[in-house]
Amino acid sequence: xxxxxxxxxxxxxxxxxxxxxxxxxxxxxxxxxxxxxxxxxxxxxxxxxxxxxxxxxxxxxxxxxxxxxxxxxxxxxxxxxxxxxxxxxxxxxxxxxxxxxxxxxxxxxxxxxxxxxxxxxxxxxxxxxxxxxxxxxxxxxxxxxxxxxxxxxxxxxxxxxxxxxxxxxxxxxxxxxxxxxxxxxxxxxxxxxxxxxxxxxxxxxxxxxxxxxxxxxxxxxxxxxxxxxxxxxxxxxxxxxxxxxxxxxxxxxxxxxxxxxxxxxxxxxxxxxxxxxxxxxxxxxxxxxxxxxx
Amino acid sequence: xxxxxxxxxxxxxxxxxxxxxxxxxxxxxxxxxxxxxxxxxxxxxxxxxxxxxxxxxxxxxxxxxxxxxxxxxxxxxxxxxxxxxxxxxxxxxxxxxxxxxxxxxxxxxxxxxxxxxxxxxxxxxxxxxxxxxxxxxxxxxxxxxxxxxxxxxxxxxxxxxxxxxxxxxxxxxxxxxxxxxxxxxxxxxxxxxxxxxxxxxxxxxxxxxxxxxxxxxxxxxxxxxxxxxxxxxxxxxxxxxxxxxxxxxxxxxxxxxxxxxxxxxxxxxxxxxxxxxxxxxxxxxxxxxxxxxxxxxxxxxxxxxxxxxxxxxxxxxxxxxxxxxxxxxxxxxxxxxxxxxxxxxxxxxxxxxxxxxxxxxxxxxxxxxxxxxxxxxxxxxxxxxxxxxxxxxxxxxxxxxxxxxxxxxxxxxxxxxxxxxxxxxxxxxxxxxxxxxxxxxxxxxxxxxxxxxxxxxxxxxxxxxxxxxxxxxxx
Numbered sequence: 168x169x170x171x172x173x174x175x176x177x178x179x180x181x182x183x184x185x186x187x188x189x190x191x192x193x194x195x196x197x198x199x200x201x202x203x204x205x206x207x208x209x210x211x212x213x214x215x216x217x218x219x220x221x222x223x224x225x226x227x228x229x230x231x232x233x234x235x236x237x238x239x240x241x242x243x244x245x246x247x248x249x250x251x252x253x254x255x256x257x258x259x260x261x262x263x264x265x266x267x268x269x270x271x272x273x274x275x276x277x278x279x280x281x282x283x284x285x286x287x288x289x290x291x292x293x294x295x296x297x298x299x300x301x302x303x304x305x306x307x308x309x310x311x312x313x314x315x316x317x318x319x320x321x322x323x324x325x326x327x328x329x330x331x332x333x334x335x336x337x338x339x340x341x342x343x344x345x346x347x348x349x350x351x352x353x354x355x356x357x358x359x360x361x362x363x364x365x366x367x368x369x370x371x372x373x374x375x376x377x378x379x380x381x382x383x384x385x386x387x388x389x390x391x392x393x394x395x396x397x398x399x400x401x402x403x404x405x406x407x408x409x410x411x412x413x414x415x416x417x418x419x420x421x422x423x424x425x426x427x428x429x430x431x432x433x434x435x436x437x438x439x440x441x442x443x444x445x446x447x448x449x450x451x452x453x454x455x456x457x458x459x460x461x
Numbered sequence: 462x463x464x465x466x467x468x469x470x471x472x473x474x475x476x477x478x479x480x481x482x483x484x485x486x487x488x489x490x491x492x493x494x495x496x497x498x499x500x501x502x503x504x505x506x507x508x509x510x511x512x513x514x515x516x517x518x519x520x521x522x523x524x525x526x527x528x529x530x531x532x533x534x535x536x537x538x539x540x541x542x543x544x545x546x547x548x549x550x551x552x553x554x555x556x557x558x559x560x561x562x563x564x565x566x567x568x569x570x571x572x573x574x575x576x577x578x579x580x581x582x583x584x585x586x587x588x589x590x591x592x593x594x595x596x597x598x599x600x601x602x603x604x605x606x607x608x609x610x611x612x613x614x615x616x617x618x619x620x621x622x623x624x625x626x627x628x629x630x631x632x633x634x635x636x637x638x639x640x641x642x643x644x645x646x647x648x649x650x651x652x653x654x655x656x657x658x659x660x661x662x663x664x665x666x667x668x669x670x671x672x673x674x675x676x677x678x679x680x681x682x683x684x685x686x687x688x689x690x691x692x693x694x695x696x697x698x699x700x701x702x703x704x705x706x707x708x709x710x711x712x713x714x715x716x717x718x719x720x721x722x723x724x725x726x727x728x729x730x731x732x733x734x735x736x737x738x739x740x741x742x743x744x745x746x747x748x749x750x751x752x753x754x755x756x757x758x759x760x761x762x763x764x765x766x767x768x769x770x771x772x773x774x775x776x777x778x779x780x781x782x783x784x785x786x787x788x789x790x791x792x793x794x795x796x797x798x799x800x801x802x803x804x805x806x807x808x809x810x811x812x813x814x815x816x817x818x819x820x821x822x823x824x825x826x827x828x829x830x831x832x833x834x835x836x837x838x839x840x841x842x843x844x845x846x847x848x849x850x851x852x853x854x855x856x857x858x859x860x861x862x863x864x865x866x867x868x869x870x871x872x873x874x875x876x877x878x879x880x881x882x883x884x885x886x887x888x889x890x891x892x893x894x895x896x897x898x899x900x901x902x903x904x905x906x907x908x909x910x911x912x913x914x915x916x917x918x919x920x921x922x923x924x925x926x927x928x929x930x931x932x933x934x935x936x
Contacts, residue, residue: 201683204923211711212730335683336710339728359640365603372605372681375716379725395640408723445644457724460701460717 261433354436397448483541604682740792751789
C-alpha cells in the first residue's frame with residue numbers, strides 16, 4: 168500500500184508555484200461515510216471561523232493592536248454561495264469569474280480532493296493576479312498580497328476557496344442563520360442501496376438545516392444523472408414547508424437561471440455524463456420565508 | 462449480586478406520592494408508606510409476540526444476520542432504559558431496549574397498567590410527554606425526533622394520510638429495478654455489478670414495513686442525538702413551544718415546537734466535546750448543558766448566548782477518584798429550602814458517570830461570578846434521581862444486597878455567606894420507608910452487561926486518532 172504517500176510525493180515534486188495541480192495525483196475513492204467521525208477540523212461556531220486565510224483579499228486590513236490574534240480577522244464580505252460536495256471544483260472555478268464580488272466556498276469531505284481544489288485556487292489566483300500573469304510566480308505572489316490589502320481591485324479567483332467538512336453534521340458550525348444565497352448539490356453520491364438512503368445529502372430533516380443557513384428567496388440547486396435520486400431530492404424538498412420548486416422555465420429553456428447552465432456544463436461530473444451521453448436531471452428550489460408563529 | 466435501579470421517577474397525585482423504580486426489565490411502583498403497589502415486568506409482554514419477531518428475522522437478508530443473535534438475547538428480557546411521567550401525573554412512559562415505547566396508566570392505588578407498546582424504527586434515547594398531556598416526543602440515536610400520540614391509535618387501511626412523515630420511497634414498485642442505468646455507472650467494476658443486477662429478474666423489493674401506528678417525524682440530526690427537552694415561552698400573551706435537541710457533535714439546536722418543527726430558530730454553539738444532557742432552569746430563560754467538556758454551559762437559549770461556563774472538572778478532581786474525565790450522566794432541578802427563612806429554593810444537581818458524588822448549585826447563583834459547585838459525596842455512583850415533595854431520592858450503583866440501593870436526601874441553601882452553598886442531609890425517615898423496595902429481589906445479572914446498561918456516556922467521547930465507525934455502534 169505505497170499508493171497514497173507516493174502520490175503525495177509526486178504532487179510536491181511536479182507542482183511549482185502558480186502551476187495548476189494535476190488531478191491524477193489527487194484521486195480518492197468517491198465515497199465517504201457521513202456518519203463517521205473522521206478527523207475533521209471545524210470551528211465551534213461560525214464566529215470562530217477564520218475566513219481571512221481562505222479569502223485574504225476580502226479580509227479587513229489587520230488592525231495594529233495585537234489583540235486580533237485571539238479573534239479571527241474581520242471580513243469585508245461573508246460567504247454567500249456554497250457548493251456542498253464540490254469534488255474537483257469545476258463549478259467553483261466556473262462561477263468565480265462570473266460573480267467576482269461574491270465569496271464562493273466549496274465543501275468536500277475527501278481530503279485529497281479538497282487539497283486539489285485549494286491548490287488550484289491558489290494557482291489560479293497567482294495566474295490571474297492584477298500584476299499580470301507573465302511575471303515570475305514569486306513576484307506575482309507578492310504583488311497579489313499587496314493588492315489584497317491595499318487595493319480592492321484584486322485579481323480573479325480571490326473569491327473562491329474550499330475546505331474539508333462534513334456538511335451533513337457541521338453546516339451550522341460554518342454559516343450563520345440566513346447567510347447563504349445559493350447552495351449547490353451537484354451529482355451527490357446516489358447511495359443506491361435502500362439501507363444507505365439515510366446517508367444521502369438530501370433528506371427531509373436535512374432540508375431544515377439548509378433552510379436555516381439560506382436567506383429567504385435563496386436557492387438550492389440540485390443536479391444528478393440518477394433519475395431515482397432526482398425524484399428523491401425533489402420529493403424531499405417539495406415535502407418541506409420551507410422550500411418551493413421554481414418554475415420549469417427557470418430550470419431549463421429561455422429563462423434559465425445562469426447558475427443552472429453553468430451547473431449543467433461546468434461541473435466535472437457534468438462533463439463526464441456528457442461524454443457518456445447520460446441524462447442530467449436538474450431541480451431548483453426557493454427558500455420560502457418562515458411562517459408566522461401560530 | 463443485586464441489580465441496581467437504573468431509572469427512577471415519581472408520581473405525585475391527590476392520593477399521595479409514589480416512586481417508580483426500574484430494575485432490569487421490571488418496574489416497581491413503591492408507595493411512600495413503604496409498600497410495593499405493583500410490579501410490572503417487560504418479559505411477559507414480549508413473549509406473546511416473540512414468535513412474530515422470529516418470522517421477521519428469518520426474512521432478513523444474509524448480511525444482517527450477524528446482529529440477529531444479539532437481538533435475540535436482548536429480546537429475552539428488555540431492560541428499561543428511560544422512565545418518564547406525563548405532566549398531569551396520569552401516565553407513565555417507558556423505553557425498553559427492544560426499541561419499544563410503552564405507555565402505562567396509573568390507577569388510584571399506583572398500580573401500573575400497560576396500555577400500549579410501540580416499536581420505533583431505531584432505539585429511542587430521549588423521551589418526554591409534552592405539556593398538552595397528549596403527545597410524546599421521542600428522539601432516537603440516529604438523530605430523528607418523532608411525535609406520537611400518548612394514547613396509541615392504530616392506522617386504519619384508508620387512513621394513511623395520518624402518517625404525515627412524507628416518505629417518497631414508501632411507494633416502491635413490487636419488483637426490484639436497479640436505479641442505476643448503463644448511463645449512470647462509470648467504472649468497469651460497477652458496470653459488472655449492474656449487469657449482474659439486470660440478470661437477476663424480479664427481485665422483490667426489500668422495503669421496510671412502515672410503522673403501524675400514528676407518528677410524525679418532526680426533525681432530525683445526522684449526528685447522534687443525546688437529549689431533548691421541550692420549552693415554552695410566553696410572547697404577546699401566546700405560548701410558544703420550542704424543541705431543544707442536543708447531539709454528540711457539540712450542537713444544541715433550537716427548533717420551533719409542532720406544528721412548525723421544521724423551522725430551526727438557532728443553535729447554541731460553544732461546546733468542544735459531546736453534549737449528553739440538557740436541562741432547563743424553571744422560571745428563567747436559562748438552559749444548562751453538559752457532556753464531555755470540563756464545564757457545564759449556562760445558556761440564555763432564546764438568544765443562543767453562552768452566559769457562563771461552570772467548571773465541573775475541578776469539582777470532580779477534588780474527589781480524588783481515578784476517573785477525572787467529565788461524562789455528565791444527569792442534570793436535574795431539585796427542590797431545597799433556604800436555611801434562613803425556610804423559603805423554597807431550587808438547586809441544579811449534576812452527576813458524572815462513575816463518580817460517587819452530586820454536584821449542586823443553587824439555581825439563583827448560576828450566573829453569580831464566583832459561585833462554585835458544592836460536592837455531596839455519596840457511597841456509590843449515582844444512577845438516577847427523582848424528587849418527591851421536598852426530598853431527593855437517589856438510585857445508587859449498589860450491587861451488594863446488604864446496602865441500600867435507594868437513598869433520600871434533603872437539600873438546604875445557605876445564602877447568608879458571600880458564597881451561596883448547598884447542604885445535604887440524609888432523610889432517615891424516608892429511607893426506612895424505602896426499605897422494602899431496597900430489599901426487593903432482583904434478577905441475576907452479570908457484571909459486564911450491567912456496566913453496558915448503566916454506563917454508556919463516556920463512550921460518546923470521540924477518539925482523537927482514527928475515525929470511529931459510528932454507524933455500526935448506532936445500529
